Amino acid sequence: MAFQESDYHPYDFANRRHIGPSPAEIAEMLAVVGAPSLDALIDATLPADIRQAAPLDWGPGLSEQGVLHRLREVAAQNRVLTSLIGQGYYGTVTPPVIQRNIFENPAWYTAYTPYQPEISQGRLEALLNFQTMICDLTGLDVANASLLDEATAAAEAMALAQRAATSKAGAFFVDRDCHPQTIAVIETRAAPLGWRVIVGDPFADLDPGAVFGAIFQYPGTSGHCRDFAGPIAALHGAGALACVAADPLALSILEPPGEMGADIAVGSTQRFGVPVGYGGPHAAYMAVRDPLKRAMPGRIVGVSIDARGNRAYRLSLQTREQHIRREKATSNVCTAQALLAVMASMYAVFHGPEGLRAIAQRIHRKTVRLAKGLESLGFAVEPEAFFDTITVEVGALQGVILKAAVAEGVNLRRIGATKIGISLDERSRREHTQAVWRAFGGDMRDRDLDHEYRLPETLIRRSPYLTHPIFHMNRAEAEMTRYMRRLADRDLALDRAMIPLGSCTMKLNATAEMMAVSWPEFADIHPFAPADQAAGYAELIADLGDKLCAITGYDAISMQPNSGAQGEYAGLLTIRAWHAARGEGRRDICLIPTSAHGTNPASAQMAGMKVVVVAVAANGDIDVADFRAKAEAAGDRLAACMITYPSTHGVFETNVR
Template sequence: MTTALPPLSALENATEFQPRHIGIDAADEAHMLSVIGEASRRALIDGIVPRSIARSQPMDLPAATTEAGALAELKAIAGKNRVLKSFIGQGYYGTHTPGVILRNILENPAWYTAYTPYQAEISQGRMEALVNFQTMVCDLTAMPIANASMLDEATAAAEAMTLAKRSVKSKSNRFVVAGDAHPQTIEVIQTRAAPLGIEVVLANSLDEWNTALDGDYFAVLAQYPATSGRIDDLKADADKAHTRSAAFIAAADLLALTLIAPPGEWGADIVVGTTQRFGMPMGAGGPHAAFMACRDEFKRSLPGRLVGVSVDVHGKPAYRLALQTREQHIRREKATSNICTAQVLPAVIASMYAVYHGPEGLTRIAQRVAAYTAILARGLKALGAPLREHGAFDTLSLHTGDATEKIAARAVSMGANLRIYFKEYLCISLDETTTRADVELLWKIFAEGQALPSFAEFAEAGVEPLIPAALRRTSAFMTHPVFNTHHSETGMLRYIRQLSDKDLALDRTMIPLGSCTMKLNATSEMIPITWPEFAHVHPFAPADQLQGYAELDEQLRAWLCQATGYAGISLQPNAGSQGEYAGLLAIRGWHQAQGQGHRNICLIPSSAHGTNPASAQMVGMQVVVTACDANGNVDMADLKAKCEQHADKLACVMITYPSTHGVFETQVKELCQLVHQHGGRVYVDGANMNALVGVAAPGEFGGDVSHLNLHKTFCIPHGGGGPGVGPVCVVEDLVPYLPGHATAGVAGGTGAVSAAPLGNAAVLPISWMYIRMMGPDGLKAATETAILSANYISARLKGHYPTLYASANGHVAHECILDLRGFKETSGVMAEDVAKRLIDYGFHAPTLSFPVPNTLMVEPTESETLAELDRFIDAMIAIREEIRQIEAGTWPQDDNPLKNAPHTAESLLGTDWNAAYSRETAAFPVAALRQSKYWSPVGRVDNVYGDRNLFCSCVPVSELVS
């Protein structure tokens, strides 16, 4: 008997991506709806999303395609980029990513799916890697303290400017910048300075520099080596700045610092730069881990994240985020920076590059670059090329005058990109990937028919570097054993595995963090980021070589406009906080163009994400806080009163939607209309966009500006705390005020907000793949499933932990806040204790005490299976039973599994066990843990000790032994 085949359409969709991404199938959905008490998913969504904001039209996006189909399409787009040999430099260089690091970190979900290390106990591996990063930066710069990475070199320089402003005694408002700094750095500094009223003095010649240093200023910045390659002795300049109570900032090249005198030895107060050439491809501009190091006196104002060393409850050294961690959530409008993310994954790669090569290996790489540079210079001089005479490490400049463009075009025809500098100069930068053939190619470009010099002859004669003798480094660096141990691939592989085994990431467990959207980062989405066509192009290569990126940019912006309902988008901001900043700059620019530049009041609800007020103060706005009602909604009466009170100066309101409390506020359209009536614009924070895509669009219901978190809603991995991408989206009349990028020839109403025109361009293919494989129906289904999953958790746990905020029908959006506040009185248990006990059950904790103290905010996302949701729910119910044991007096309030969590294997295997509960209860509270158990590498970490005894470099071996 012949059995008919299924319809061809069904077979063609057999490999569709949607059921791979969404963890809930039809049977699961039916069960979950029965628990919630709803007849269908459609009925559930209709009862949660206010009808007044429901989308008027479905998203106009291409229908979903298969993983193979999407990869083939994207490969064709990537093929439109031309990968020439880059000698452009300007802060971006060719580099070799060691295979052991590429495969086991960059391509390893144990590293790229991890979250920011706010829960110290389950983040010891990635924090050790970050302490290695900090130590590497401190050693190479000869500075006492460094943070755990910045977004890029240009924004790090801008942050250094504001760090200096608040740290020095000078009351001046002038900031002096050497004209020979990287152009993109100068541009971002100018963007950042304008709304703060800081005057940037650009010194384009030695005379202008000397005149400026004799004047009035609070800080100066110089590139070291300069963007043209020149190496200057800056000690006297630093001394002069100090006589004026001003700070000296050096933007330094870490690889060069293996050979040239480090800034900390000649008087720099702050050192910034990028670690891109430590194993991260150029990627059209990012992501790359920038760094900032500073004097010890500045450490408590240092922006970004800092990993410090503390002790755990057993007295053992343990890592934790220190000092200003999430300081914008505490200080809000008084915050000194709005940065909420770092570049953790690139920072880990850079630190591992340093661990793998060690100080001798890094020095050898730098010496090779310096030797090639010296040989290149000798050959160019022999050919009569107009070489400028100056000390150099890796970059030469030539005064080519009227022939500049002709020579640059000749180079392109021969497969190479040179850099045009100030129209009449050419710069040539060498790097780790330079070969003898590359040097000979460069000679050929300038030879014009002459016989080429003999490379072998120059090399055999001995190579004297072009670095001035007085500026050569003599001090040791990276002497800690970690940089002098793991140099074989076997050793490196095991070290990486040892660290990743200490951590919890999405490859082991759901990460139920509210407001952070930890969802599947599919393998097919990740594959394209290592394609050479995307990875090995320079952000400032000629535009006709970047046509693939241009098409990717155009398509992704169009698709995101469909998802949000906005008219225009810029992908330049390289973090959500930077997207906020760019959006507020657009509002500020629009008001100024309307002759309303005096409008500077920004209304922000008390429940808002802490970056909102921090971003507002960065663009010169004054924050006025508005109240929330008992249900967590914006208090409309108070908002109306504030709008009327500040009507003449109202610039905007910033809201998060759905709200930070996890509910859809029904009056959001009325809120937008109210603000518009008083002359303000509406900023809708896109942090919770995972509850909106396909069902509602902020650009339709009244928003004027939003930023998106592509590392949340659109599947770019969190990478342990970065990279991020934070596109800024605007309505039609604000499109002219999106960020431009003069260095890259991109027009815009405001200046550049990141170093590269497309920000973290190399990870944009991830979001492109996600949208292309999901299609409009899949994206909408993802949103609805995320809402379904959150309501399922809330419903199943309501008898154990009440949900703090809900809509009138008892439902939540895509996340729910579990109220644990009552346990303090009945058992002494705090939300933090539940968070730490969840580690014993093998879970990363939900968001702790935000936005309401002593609560847990849970966001399950659409990617989790019903089995994983139930495993989490069962763990929470089991912990509630443990709390009841404390409430009943079975266990003391100060000696119970929650207060002593997490339990390490070592503590449980000790000879003495004096706890009021059994070892079995501590280790295996549910039976399934006997088959699969995550062991926390440390006990509960002492946060207070770590801040009082700040120590941010590799732990001395003696302390580890003790």
Template sequence: MTKETSLTELEAADDFIRRHNGPGDEQVEEMLVAIGASSLDDLIDKAVPSAIRSDHEPLLLPPVRSEREALSYLRKMASRNEVFTSMIGMGYHGTITPGVILRNVLESPGWYTAYTPYQAEISQGRLEALLNFQQMVMDLTGFDLANASLLDEATAAAEAMAMAQRAAKSKANTFFIDEDTHPQTVSVIRTRAKSFGIEIIIGNPETDLDPSQVFAALLSYPGSSGQVRDHRKVIDALHENKALAVIATDLMALALLTPPAELGADIAIGSAQRFGVPMGYGGPHAGFFATRDAFKRTVPGRIIGVSVDSRGKRALRMALQTREQHIRREKANSNICTAQALLAIVAGFYAVYHGPDGITRIARRIHRLTRILAEGLRELGATVETCSYFDTITVRVPGQAWRIAARAREKKINIRAVDADHVGISLDETTRRVEVERIWSCFSSKALSRVSIVALDETVEPVITGDLKRESPFLTHPVFNIYHGETEMLRYLRHLREKDIALDRAMIPLGSCTMKLNATTEMIPITWKEFSHIHPFAPLEQVQGYQQLFEELEDMLCTITGFDAVSLQPNAGSQGEYAGLMAIKAYHEGRGDMERNICLIPSSAHGTNPASAAMAGMKVVVVKCDDNGNVDVDDLKERAEAHKDTLAALMVTYPSTHGVYETAIRDICAIVHDNGGQVYFDGANLNALVGIAKPAEIGADVCHMNLHKTFCIPHGGGGPGVGPIGVKAHLAPFLPDHDVVHGVNPAAGNEATLGQIAAAPWGSASILPISWAYIAMMGADGLKRATQLAILNANYLAKRLSEGYEIVYTGEGGWVAHECILDCRDFRPSCGITVEDIAKRLIDFGFHSPTMSWPVAETLMIEPTESEAKREIDRLADALLTIRQEIREVEAGEEDAENNVLHNAPHTYDLLMQPWALPYDKAKAYFPNGVDGHSKYWPPVGRIDNVAGDRNLVCTCPPLEAYMDEAAE
């Protein structure tokens, strides 16, 4: 008699693990048979070196939670956060995300699961959205050029300093900072300046700045105090001395203030957070960076440009290959390889939806309410020190600041206690009249009988006048003047989304990028007000839910990796690299080893590695790789011993950059340690270790963990990313701290920490519930199975594709890790077909291309992840094998060497409207392998001309005629 299923077994059937992983049990068995493994454990025994495995103990994680249980637990956690009205300011403001944008962008997998637009033909929607962001920033700042976002305002300021140093004609080595700059921005600049050897001076630019002694100055407009100053004389003096002027500013304020470019500035930086992006306890938020056209070759980050496709049609792309770490490597001034694309897109759509009139109305209301607040305080006898302001005022209250701030908290309002004698009050678009009245009552119990908003509204005088008042128009392009109705906006958002390939449409098989499922349940909490509507400098007693989240997530990450401490502050993988190396540097300096500055880096490393080392003030020494793509151990030993007195670190990716488990990794770590160095693990491939091996046990001292890869935070079209670092105990005291919110690094002792890496104390805090939920719902067994399936899928795909392609690198026994590299190098000499032709032909099949030409030129690096089912993997394999047959047809002379289906790919719908003149039929072009016509992806543009785009850089929104032409197609 068959035993009836128990209640416990039935409840366990609510299985998130099965829903996260693509292959079911039957598919797993089929793939195991195909690759010659008897079980998943047998596969791991074959593919993963026994010397690195942690099979002796499972991960000691909390019991697995169902989706319902995880959300319920997170609800209780979130309820421990108290959502006060924030009037703290300091670069973070309450904002209203329009519902149409919240639902159809921020909460839409069509937007948040997309990858960075390296394949421009299938990214035209998000490229247009980012172009809108650039245009918005250019219009409001008055500059000729803007990038497509940086990580936050403080990072943008640090990048501006680095750019100014190499762009200015001044020979000075000093950077001046306006004393009225947000303190978190000053701290991040200090950290960066220390590595570059730049001297910092902070003071009043009108009295303390000697323009002849600096290469640039950062001027705040408005200042952190709220004061708006006319910086024209200071800027002129800087220019007379061949120095540059950087202005930290506020986009909303610029709707009313004279733009920085019109003041004569060279660079403008700031945050776009208040354009519809919630505060989220500090991030993620898009930093903006604008400058003059003369500096376009030195701008950090990404620029979206306009080019043409193969048939002369306007097309967008990332211009100038601005990821400078790939070009300059150890000579780079920036290691930025990501942006805050999703948040920049939201901010750009906020401007599109509101338009110039809407933005001006919002800005005027904020400003008028602030004037009413200030005048009311004066009538109550308070001393308002700020005389020219936009939304923030500083009030002198001798000896009463803490008491007044406490009274405000009693009324559920947070204001800024600047010091014992001053409070700062900042308003925003969410501020209501009743909250202004409550602030008044903090200064006088009889306030409401003495002052009236209605009466003051009739009498307040303007405070932005004369040369500070904006006269120039902004947001004049058609895109900002069409979509103000929700119906129109809804259709515009759909129109753009349909141009792209995201994970909701098809597999994105990028090697080293881990485009796995971002489950809906994981995403739900990020828009809860208890997580999203909190200022990063709110008192700690109000954010106990966040503190619990950080503590539990840090513990989970320590358990998974074997490290003793974790810092969540780095808000990108590149920043994790930088933070890890800075921690190593601080550790050596704390021991008196000031001369240790050599960083060993394998020749196969990602470009951010040498760029990060250079930014940390280290000298890069390249280590050779052998014919199998592994670190040349003999060369490593030779170089480590040669630099034993100056060796600081080795940066190594494991599994290797080539997707292989190197068997000598423990020996590699030992060599570095024996010669006084520390081992930095690049965590790009952590997806192949979780539950199977721990970096700290292998020999790593520090490792960054890409939460946007291994731990399910979505890539968002090129950001957000999160790159926390794990360290062993001896490095813990040197982890990032924060100058505004103290106690971020509980291990900090008498030694100096590395400093501050990001503006917010815990980085991109609002998206950390995603990773917590993923780990909680997978549990120890689920995480291990995910790793096993990632390795299974990669080996199965490699096995299938070996029928047509050589696999460039494999480990012992011919096994790969979680990704594989297809060799396409022989196709160009044999028939003129390039790896780019293959990538563009895949678009006709409805696929995003794998990673092209990295880490080996003319190859494709593929990572299927554990989230893809066998059906989708087979569909990709079938597509690539069909393409291989099409290459054979060209090689055999059966197809024209120039006019063939590969060279002409991708095939756009507009060709169907013209007489068919190609030497192959339409079915082969459009429906290879029986692609379903009902669900087919139709690329909006043909192959884009990159050279034309770089030679004729245009990074502004197109004129009205372009929209009319598109509508007519």
């Protein structure tokens, strides 16, 4: 029997599955707007002189199955070893109930920023749980709903300290035992603003009168657990503020920063069930004393009542100071790592205080057994008191031991020329301990059942935490599933309806794209793993970089910024460095239209530039005459201009050229 050949492609990933509208729906919409075709609509929308002359040529598109097959090939190029590198990134166990119901659930990963509380009650409650968790663990009064990463949070703490301290000193002190990436970001942020960064030993090199603030790592990147109450008191005596970068899991058994007198605490909640994922994203945190809450970057969820008098959540304090202070702002942060903060908060709900304490104690006992074994082999292990990280002096054997460890399937941390760092975590097992011993030349079995502790007695935590009933609910999987479902039902996400809002917030990523995020080949690669273990990541990054260069017309792309505002800042720093390299460091004026997003002038100020505001016409277009006049007035001090394109009004302006 004859039949008509179908031209329907059931596996057309882009056009049929991802974009959404069917050909019939597209035709109906075109009829409503009076356009004969999509090409005609684009011709009427985009000025011809700014359009690309030829389409992008990346070859034919792939089906969903083709995409997943290709991703499997790329993932296979990554080699997943057990990474005991530490340095702020640790193995963690994501409870399956959280992975399935939060991490892989579009009800959570496609929801829009919770500006409208009436359609965001679920996420707002989960984020309030996050804030409560952070306040309890740090011993401070107020926490925000997360920041981008620990290093950025530390730099934000420096800026907060400079703004709030009574000291007029021009330097900031950094504990040399901070993670190297934290020190690097702080130095980068301080340079354009003329703040001097002093890196040293807080107990030997800190001059409280010479700084407006200081940051200490707790526990330190080398493993030290120190009581910073003395240095903090000295800072307060000089009118400076103190920040502690603290591991929240360690705080379940160690004295919290607030009890040491710290004004600010920052850190990462990555090890609360969020995979390392080659460096992120992860939810950082910031907590402060109550008087500092209005200077804290980010957003804060609070409890209110609705029109019927019922308990309700809302963004009760959203500093977003760049929208008010603009070029006077000290921060350009206007976002959060909400999905990862939700995961971390659910990890705390899932385990409760008893669970967190038990996990921390188990990790510490494993580290003690590891240290005892290395000491029995004749190696010097430091420090004497630690939580989960030790540093081993190995002399000229460093390279041999690191290579032997890789052969055993373990990555260790190279420190200087003669030391090796080792950090254990929730996923560490006896076979990992024995593999490390073998790499160091030992052949022992991990049979030590002695519950020995090497925590400093004076820093053992005695105060309660996670006392709210939500952290004491029935933790059966069924109850957890129902709780997360109840919260999801109070939100509006793309699994329920279209969200007709613009801005820079992530829209719907195709499921086929999201699946790979959970694969171990991508999720379990440590950011400081040897490059030859991350060849798949390198291919992905290079391929995306090439495509972005083709789209934008630039020669190179940086994948480092983890938000739009951070991208602005990185671009402005690049411009600043380019001028300096050409001997034109005097160029410091940035032209920005009044219609620009508030992060634009904030980023320019943070990059050490002076913002000159350009007028806009009634329809939102840039006033070219005013732009030209301001540029001429700036003369040889003109460094850059920042233009949102299309404009905040959604228009592709023809006069941008």
